Structure formats: C-alpha cells, structure tokens
Amino acid sequence: MSLEFSRTVTFGQYINVDSVVHRLDARIKMLAVACVMFCTFMTRGFVSILPILVIAVMIQITTKIPIGYTVRGYRLLLRTMLFFIPFQILFYRAPAGMVVEPYWQWWILSLSWQGIIAGLYTLTRVIVLYHTINMLMFTTTMIDLSDGAEIMFEPLKKLRIPVNELVMTMTVALKFVPLLITELERLIRAQTARGVRFDQGGVIERTKKIVPVLIPLFVNALNRAEVLIVAMNARCYHGGDGRTKLRTMQIIGRDIFALSIILLLASSAAYIGRTYGV
Amino acid sequence: MIHVTNVSYDYNADGSNPIRALTDVSLSLQSGELVALLGHNGSGKSTLAKLLAAVMFPTHGHISIGGTPVTEQTALEIRRKVGLVFQRPDDQLIANRVIDDIAFGPENLGLPRDVIQQRVDHAIATMELESIRTSQISSLSGGERQRVAIAGVLAMEPACFILDEPTTMIAPVLARSLLRTAHTLRDRLGVSIIHITHFMHEVTDFDRIVVMDGGRVLMDGTPKEIFGRSDELSAVGLDVPLVTKVGRILRSRDLSIAEPILTAQELCTAILPLCTNVPSTASAHPLPSGPRVPSGTPFIDVRNASFSYMKDTPLESTGIQDVTCHIHRGQIIALLGGTQAGKSTLIECLNGLRKIHSGQILVDGTDIHSKGYDIGALRDRIGIVFQQPETQLFEETVGKDVSFSPRRKKLSPDQSKALVENSLRAVGLDYQTFRLRYVYALSGGQKRRVAIAGILAGEPEVLILDEPVAGLDPRGRAELATLVKRLARELHLTVMIVGNTIDELAELADRAIVMHNGAVLLEGTISDLLAQADTLHAIGLELSEAAEIARVLKQHIPSFPTTVLDLEDLCETIGRYCAQAKE
Structure with a gap:
C-alpha cells in the first residue's frame, strides 16, 4: 500500500503552474463552475452533454496540468462508480412511450442497449461534475476561493449571517488539511514500522487498526488548534469588524470573455437537453 | 519601555487548585535592547512572554508597555506593539500563501490597502522572501516558514519582538540564521527583542541576559556578568557555554x-x-582511527537506491539519489547531514516503508522488494524510533503502549510481561511504577523513553534512532544522550543514530555516513570527518561545540x-x- 496519500489523493490540491485559467478571477471561475454544474443537470443524453464535454476538454488543455495527473485523481471515483453503475443499468426503466427490447430480463431486472447507454451517460455526468470542481481547485488558491466567496456572499450579512467569520473558519480548517495529511502519513508510517499491516485483514480488522492512528492525530490536532487561537489573537485578530484586505479582485476583459464562452456552450447544452431530450 | 512590577501569575487562578507559574517578577526593559530570557522548562519564561504579549493577564502586579498598562481592555493595542513569534512556525501561519500570511496582521489592524501593501513589501524585503512571495506555505522548508512567521509579525511594525523558544525544534544551522536575523532587526529597525531559549551559546553577544528559575528572576545582567557566575548557574542546573x-x-x-x-x-x-x-x-x-569497514556480507546493503516524493506528479521532489552504503552487524553507525539531506527518507526506505524507485536494498543478501519477501518480518527486525516519537504514542497507559508489539505477535502473557519489564528497565523506567501511568500525564522526556521502550519490546536486531535528542531542553538532551549511549553499548544491537550534529552520540559511532541533498557525501570514522570540518560546516552539518x-x-x-x-x-x-x- 502507498503511504503517500498526498500523491494519490489529488482532490482539493492547488497545482501551482501558470496558465490563463489560474489567472482568471476566482468569482468568475466559481460562477462558471456553478453554471456548468447547473446546465449538466439539464442535459438529457449524449448529444446535449457534448457542449459540456467540450468545455471540460478546453479547461483541461488551457490549465496546462498534465492529463495523467488529472486522470489519476479519478481512480477512486471510477471504482466507486463501477460499483453503482451496474445497478442503474439493471434497474433501467424506459421512459413512457419508448419501446425497449431487452437482451435479457428477469423480475424487475433487465439488460438493454438503452439501459447501458443510460448508465454510461450517468457516469459521464458524474465525471464531468467532478472534473469541473476539481479544475476549480487545481487552479485557484484557497485564499482566492475564500475571498471570492466572501464577496459573493456579502449580501447574506444583511441576514445577520457572519460571513467573514465563516470564511475565516473555513480558511483555517483548510489550512489544517495538508498538515493533518502529513501527520496521518507520519503516524501510519510509525505504526507500520511497529509491525501493523494496514493492507491486511477484513473491514472490521482494518477499522480497528485505524483507531490507534486517529487518537494521536486528534490529540495533536487539538493541541495545534489551541496554539493557533493564541497565535491569531497575538496577531490582533478580532473577527471581521474593521478588518481590511490587501487583496483586491478585479474583473477584466479576459474574465468576461472566458465566462461568455462557457455560458454560451453550457446554455446550448441545457437548451438541447430541454428541447430535444437527447 | 517595558515595565513589569511585582507580577505573579497563577494558572487556573479561579479554580480550586491554582498553579503558581510566576512569583513577584519585576523587570524593566529599554527600547532597542536585545535581551535573552533563559531558564529550564517550567521556569516561567514562556508565561512571562505571554503576559508581555497580552494573550494572558497577570494575577497580581502590573505590566506597562510604552506607557500603556496591560489589561484586557488595552489588549489589542498591546498586541500591536508586542509581536510574538512561536516555537513552531506551523502553529502561527494562518494563510496558504506567503504574501497573504504576512498581510494577515496588518489586515486585522484595519489599515488601508496601500499601507498594508507597503508594510508587506517591506517585511518581505527585510526577511529576504522575494523569491517565494507567492509560494504556498505548505511547500516551504522549515527555515523559510520561520522567516515567513517573523515577517508576519514584522509587518505589524511592533516595537518589541518576543521569540518564544524558536530555536528548540529546528536544526542548528537554522537556529544560527534566526539569531542573525534577530540581531539585524534590532540593529536596523531599533526594535527591542526578547529571545527565549535554553541554550547558553546562542546569547553570548546579547545586550543582556535574564535568568529565570522556579518562576522568579534569578539573575539579570550582561553576558559577561552572568557567565562569570558559573557556580550559581550550575547550582540551578544551568550551564555556561x-x-x-x-x-x-x-x-x-x-x-x-x-x-x-x-x-x-x-x-x-x-x-x-x-x-x-x-x-x-x-x-x-x-x-586513533576506529575500526574500518569489516569484510564479509553486510547486514544491510544499499545499492544505488533512489526515491522521489510525489513521483510522476507536478510536485515531484528528490528524497534520496543513488545512495550506496553498507551496514554491518553489531556496528554503531551515525547517519549525519543538514536539513533536507535525505536521512529520514533513507531510513524509511531501509524497512520498505517507502519503496525505492531504482536500485536495490539487500538485507542478509536478499532483495527486500523481491517477490514473496516477508516485509512484515523485516519491520520486526528493524526498529525505528522516529523523530519526536512521543507524539506517536496511542495507548492509554505506559504498559499497554510498550506491550503493543508483544501483544501483536501474540506472545504469552509471561513472555510479554518479561519483554515490557526489560524494555522499560532499559530506558530507565521502573516497571511497577510506570506500568499503569497515563501516557499523557508524563513529561516530554519520559514519553520519549516510553516510545523507545515500545520499539525495544519488539526485539529488533537493528535499532534506528532518528534525531533522538532533538526538541528537548539541555537537561532532557543530556539525560537522553546518556540513555542512548548506554543502549548502544549494552544491548549489542546494530544501532544507527541519525542526527544533524557531530555530538556526543555521533562520536559513539564506528562509522559515519554524511548525506547532502539526498546523496552520500562522505563516509568514514568521526575523526576522518572532523578533519574536513570546513566541508561539514559548509553543508550545514553542525560540529560539536x-x-x-x-x-x-x-x-x-x-x-x-x-x-x-x-x-x-x-x-x-x-x-x-x-x-x-x-x-
């Protein structure tokens, strides 16, 4: 088994290469992702999802992130999906008015060409959704995301929702993720060195083995959190009131251009899906 | 500038069981002074630092800074004047990128954007962080992180810096550069600096030294005055350089x-x-030269081994590169090198925790990555005590933690008990006294001993200790060094001691291997190495004092x-x- 989680778990990782996508305004990227996700849900089949796939490929190319690295991150997702998709295929029910000739049928289970297509289409949708969010994370730093979110959710302050504090909490929580992963790797290595085999045994046995790792992990995390509170206080943090920001966000020509292309493609996907149902 | 008048502090002051940390401390510090605060763990120096930085408030007495009394109402104003740099930079870095973290403080002060920009630029220039200003903090080295942490405090333009034991956990070469920074800040910006430390040799060129013991100020004077009173210092267990x-x-x-x-x-x-x-x-x-490389098949034979972190990703970095070395049975080996030398990576490759990408590792002549090799059995034979092993203890009681390996191997209760008893005795802890003690209630040095006992109870043939004395105070270091020396001599194991200093532990070694940038640079007896002192100094390997x-x-x-x-x-x-x- 690999003891380098950070190598195989690519989700949420920021990849520091310079590309146009990296330089786009975080708010634009978040809007674009929301739009792509929404429109993906409006598609009805492989024809209508085609424009979305074009977007996905375009983003992949322009980010300059090696395709191999992106694909590696999808292994876990694919494995999970390969477990669920057969169910969807076997339980496929044709929409009213459609004639289906199944290859095989038993009770409510059946295997048909339409069922297989529907299963593959679902798989494509899930991958596209995952890919879009993944690309946002690959190309946008946490601080950009949280700054963007802070501005976009600004109106919620009127409803007395403490937007700044929530965003700060999120930022700090996310700061801990790489630290905790490193810590987890360190603890698992130490346990492995003491003879524990994390790659052997059944589910229950494996779960039991994980407990001794989690205890020191939590104890260390709590200690760290306590020190961090003191550190934030010492640096004069006192909530969002009266706080100013070094960073500005400005939407420029290329942001509008990028968003327009994506809007155009995504809405055409939604239109085709709604109108023709394919 | 800073006036401390008859200050006492109790932890848990409101509770039924207050613990006194400071007793009747009075102290005056001028602006622009470079002051060292010395003392053992528990002498009250960190408590005093927290009171000065207004993150805690005195139980009795009075502190004023630049004319402002320290109270909960003035806390924000005081924190703006007094910057606190913590022991571990990871504890105080908040943002993901260098520039954003440095801006965190000024942003909290509510300064206009152009002022923040100016201060951040200034801090970046002062701490020489230009090349990494937009880097992710998680990708930085320990030394860089420390500089970012200081820059973050610097950007708040405090009149006083408190460095809370920043040198305890880091490699000596980084500690030296940190101290140079402290001097530069004082000389160029005229800020006062209070450096808290255990280590005497760091503070010989300071303006003033305040020695604390048992919550009181014991001595206060120039380094010449303080170190001239070596008898009084040794009476409280402190040493002179x-x-x-x-x-x-x-x-x-x-x-x-x-x-x-x-x-x-x-x-x-x-x-x-x-x-x-x-x-x-x-x-x-x-x-006199120590024994040379013995002939015959080495116990562990590393041939052209290479390993990279995050291989085949955009974040790939070299761990070890083309390493060849031999370890013979019964030898004591010192594996030495500065930071990022690849020492820890190498030892993790030795028992297959990390799989080398090219080359071979043979144990008793068999490739450990050959098909059907029992890597689990190998890990029982090679016991590794990792850095700061005390943070890896997981059982409730000492007895349980130490008996982990015997229990896992399903040994009989008698055998298991005998192993635990012997292992605890080997690390100087009495079985009856410590068996049922709670791990979390032990002191740092005791925890580390328990962790070592846990490895010994697995009956390894090779004992690898990764920086066994790092992060302890001088008393803890001395005690642990004595322990390791005794283990190395008495247990008749093959021992490998990993370190960044040619200290008394390294000097035990029959043979030393010096690594630099992931490759083996030198090999020989310790005196062979010392003859090339300048080379060692240049690669950041610390010499003994x-x-x-x-x-x-x-x-x-x-x-x-x-x-x-x-x-x-x-x-x-x-x-x-x-x-x-x-x-």
Whole structure:
C-alpha cells in the first residue's frame, strides 16, 4: 500500500503552474463552475452533454496540468462508480412511450442497449461534475476561493449571517488539511514500522487498526488548534469588524470573455437537453 | 519601555487548585535592547512572554508597555506593539500563501490597502522572501516558514519582538540564521527583542541576559556578568557555554586568560599571544582511527537506491539519489547531514516503508522488494524510533503502549510481561511504577523513553534512532544522550543514530555516513570527518561545540587540528600549543 496519500489523493490540491485559467478571477471561475454544474443537470443524453464535454476538454488543455495527473485523481471515483453503475443499468426503466427490447430480463431486472447507454451517460455526468470542481481547485488558491466567496456572499450579512467569520473558519480548517495529511502519513508510517499491516485483514480488522492512528492525530490536532487561537489573537485578530484586505479582485476583459464562452456552450447544452431530450 | 512590577501569575487562578507559574517578577526593559530570557522548562519564561504579549493577564502586579498598562481592555493595542513569534512556525501561519500570511496582521489592524501593501513589501524585503512571495506555505522548508512567521509579525511594525523558544525544534544551522536575523532587526529597525531559549551559546553577544528559575528572576545582567557566575548557574542546573569552560580550565592551568571568555573568537585572541609551540605542519596528533569497514556480507546493503516524493506528479521532489552504503552487524553507525539531506527518507526506505524507485536494498543478501519477501518480518527486525516519537504514542497507559508489539505477535502473557519489564528497565523506567501511568500525564522526556521502550519490546536486531535528542531542553538532551549511549553499548544491537550534529552520540559511532541533498557525501570514522570540518560546516552539518571552537582557532592557527572530540581533548591540544607559556 502507498503511504503517500498526498500523491494519490489529488482532490482539493492547488497545482501551482501558470496558465490563463489560474489567472482568471476566482468569482468568475466559481460562477462558471456553478453554471456548468447547473446546465449538466439539464442535459438529457449524449448529444446535449457534448457542449459540456467540450468545455471540460478546453479547461483541461488551457490549465496546462498534465492529463495523467488529472486522470489519476479519478481512480477512486471510477471504482466507486463501477460499483453503482451496474445497478442503474439493471434497474433501467424506459421512459413512457419508448419501446425497449431487452437482451435479457428477469423480475424487475433487465439488460438493454438503452439501459447501458443510460448508465454510461450517468457516469459521464458524474465525471464531468467532478472534473469541473476539481479544475476549480487545481487552479485557484484557497485564499482566492475564500475571498471570492466572501464577496459573493456579502449580501447574506444583511441576514445577520457572519460571513467573514465563516470564511475565516473555513480558511483555517483548510489550512489544517495538508498538515493533518502529513501527520496521518507520519503516524501510519510509525505504526507500520511497529509491525501493523494496514493492507491486511477484513473491514472490521482494518477499522480497528485505524483507531490507534486517529487518537494521536486528534490529540495533536487539538493541541495545534489551541496554539493557533493564541497565535491569531497575538496577531490582533478580532473577527471581521474593521478588518481590511490587501487583496483586491478585479474583473477584466479576459474574465468576461472566458465566462461568455462557457455560458454560451453550457446554455446550448441545457437548451438541447430541454428541447430535444437527447 | 517595558515595565513589569511585582507580577505573579497563577494558572487556573479561579479554580480550586491554582498553579503558581510566576512569583513577584519585576523587570524593566529599554527600547532597542536585545535581551535573552533563559531558564529550564517550567521556569516561567514562556508565561512571562505571554503576559508581555497580552494573550494572558497577570494575577497580581502590573505590566506597562510604552506607557500603556496591560489589561484586557488595552489588549489589542498591546498586541500591536508586542509581536510574538512561536516555537513552531506551523502553529502561527494562518494563510496558504506567503504574501497573504504576512498581510494577515496588518489586515486585522484595519489599515488601508496601500499601507498594508507597503508594510508587506517591506517585511518581505527585510526577511529576504522575494523569491517565494507567492509560494504556498505548505511547500516551504522549515527555515523559510520561520522567516515567513517573523515577517508576519514584522509587518505589524511592533516595537518589541518576543521569540518564544524558536530555536528548540529546528536544526542548528537554522537556529544560527534566526539569531542573525534577530540581531539585524534590532540593529536596523531599533526594535527591542526578547529571545527565549535554553541554550547558553546562542546569547553570548546579547545586550543582556535574564535568568529565570522556579518562576522568579534569578539573575539579570550582561553576558559577561552572568557567565562569570558559573557556580550559581550550575547550582540551578544551568550551564555556561563550552568556550567559557575552556577559558576557566586554561586559567586553572596557569595560562593568563581573562575571564569569562564568551566566544571562540575571544578565546582565539586570548591564546594567540600565548601560542609559542605551534607545529609547522598540520595536525601531528591524529585521533586513533576506529575500526574500518569489516569484510564479509553486510547486514544491510544499499545499492544505488533512489526515491522521489510525489513521483510522476507536478510536485515531484528528490528524497534520496543513488545512495550506496553498507551496514554491518553489531556496528554503531551515525547517519549525519543538514536539513533536507535525505536521512529520514533513507531510513524509511531501509524497512520498505517507502519503496525505492531504482536500485536495490539487500538485507542478509536478499532483495527486500523481491517477490514473496516477508516485509512484515523485516519491520520486526528493524526498529525505528522516529523523530519526536512521543507524539506517536496511542495507548492509554505506559504498559499497554510498550506491550503493543508483544501483544501483536501474540506472545504469552509471561513472555510479554518479561519483554515490557526489560524494555522499560532499559530506558530507565521502573516497571511497577510506570506500568499503569497515563501516557499523557508524563513529561516530554519520559514519553520519549516510553516510545523507545515500545520499539525495544519488539526485539529488533537493528535499532534506528532518528534525531533522538532533538526538541528537548539541555537537561532532557543530556539525560537522553546518556540513555542512548548506554543502549548502544549494552544491548549489542546494530544501532544507527541519525542526527544533524557531530555530538556526543555521533562520536559513539564506528562509522559515519554524511548525506547532502539526498546523496552520500562522505563516509568514514568521526575523526576522518572532523578533519574536513570546513566541508561539514559548509553543508550545514553542525560540529560539536569543541570541534567548532577548534575550527575557528584553525582559521588563525592553520596547523590547529579540528579532530577534537570534547572539552578535555580541546584543552589538552590548546595546552600543547601553549606549552612554553606553562613553564
């Protein structure tokens, strides 16, 4: 088994290469992702999802992130999906008015060409959704995301929702993720060195083995959190009131251009899906 | 600028069981002063620092900073004036990128954007962070993180910096550069700096030293005054720098040296006129060489091993590169190198925790990555005590944690008990007393002993200790060093000691391997290595205090040997160089 989680778990990782996508305004990227996700849900089949796939490929190319690295991150997702998709295929029910000739049928289970297509289409949708969010994370730093979110959710302050504090909490929580992963790797290595085999045994046995790792992990995390509170206080943090920001966000020509292309493609996907149902 | 008047502090002051940390402390510090706060763990120095930075408030007494009394109401104003740098930079870095973290403080102060920008730029320039200003903090080295942490405080433009034991956890070479930074900040910006530390040799060029013990101020004066009172210091278990001891010893041997000597440079100036017996050729007194590489099949045979982190990703970085080395049964090996040298990576490859990407590792002649090799059995044979192993303890009680391996191997209760008892005894802990103690209630040094006992209970053939004394205070270091020495001699195991200093532990070694940038740079006995002191110094490998003094002396007396191991050796050699003055 690999003891380098950070190598195989690519989700949420920021990849520091310079590309146009990296330089786009975080708010634009978040809007674009929301739009792509929404429109993906409006598609009805492989024809209508085609424009979305074009977007996905375009983003992949322009980010300059090696395709191999992106694909590696999808292994876990694919494995999970390969477990669920057969169910969807076997339980496929044709929409009213459609004639289906199944290859095989038993009770409510059946295997048909339409069922297989529907299963593959679902798989494509899930991958596209995952890919879009993944690309946002690959190309946008946490601080950009949280700054963007802070501005976009600004109106919620009127409803007395403490937007700044929530965003700060999120930022700090996310700061801990790489630290905790490193810590987890360190603890698992130490346990492995003491003879524990994390790659052997059944589910229950494996779960039991994980407990001794989690205890020191939590104890260390709590200690760290306590020190961090003191550190934030010492640096004069006192909530969002009266706080100013070094960073500005400005939407420029290329942001509008990028968003327009994506809007155009995504809405055409939604239109085709709604109108023709394919 | 800072006035502390009759301050006492109790932890848990409101509770039924208050614990006194400071008693009646009074102290005045001028602006622009470079002050060291010295003392053992529990002497109250960190508590005092937190009171000064207004993150805690005195139970009794009064503190004022720049005329402002420290109270909960003025806390924000005080925190703006007093910047606190923590022991571990990871504890205080908040943002993901360098520039954003430095801006965090000024943003909290509510400054206008252009002012923040200006301050951040200034802090970046002062701390020489230009090249990494937009880097992710998680990708930085320990030294860089520390500089970012200081820059973050600097950007708040405090009048006073408090450095809370920043040198305890880091490699000596980083500690030195941190201290240089402290001096620069004081000289260039005129801020006062309070540096809290355990280590005497760091503070010999400070303006002032305040020694604390048991929650009180014990001494307060210039380094010359403080280190001149070495008897009083040793009465509370504190030590003077080694070079000061050398001065005293030489003086007791009738060499006319003014006391106290504080730096190697001073020692040099003092003995130069007395050196009348300088041999013209280099070292005529080589140390006896230790045993050479034994012949026969090595126990562990590493051949051209390479490993990269995050291989095949955009974040790939080299761990070790083309490493070849041999470890023979029964030897004590020192694996030495500065930071990022690849030492820890190498030991993790030795028992297959990390799988090398090219090359071979043979144990008893068999490739550990060959098909069907029982890697689990290998891990039982190679016991690794990782860095700061105390953070990896997971059972409730000492007995349970130490018996983990015997229980896992399903040994009989009797066998298991015997192993635990022996292992605890080996690390100097009594079985009956400690068996049922809660792990989390132990002191740092005790926890580390328990962790070592846990590895010993697995009955390894090879014991690898990764920086066994790092992160402890001098008392803890000395105790643990004694323990490791005893283990290495008495247990008849093959022992590998990993470290970044040629210290008393490294000196036990039959053979030393020096790594740099993931590759093996030098190999030989410790005295072979010491002969190349300048090379070692250049790659960030710290010499023992004695060897470092010798290295400085050599710059003025070219024939002076750097192959000295300890105080005794050094005094002996200097004595020989000044032989005629003695008569």
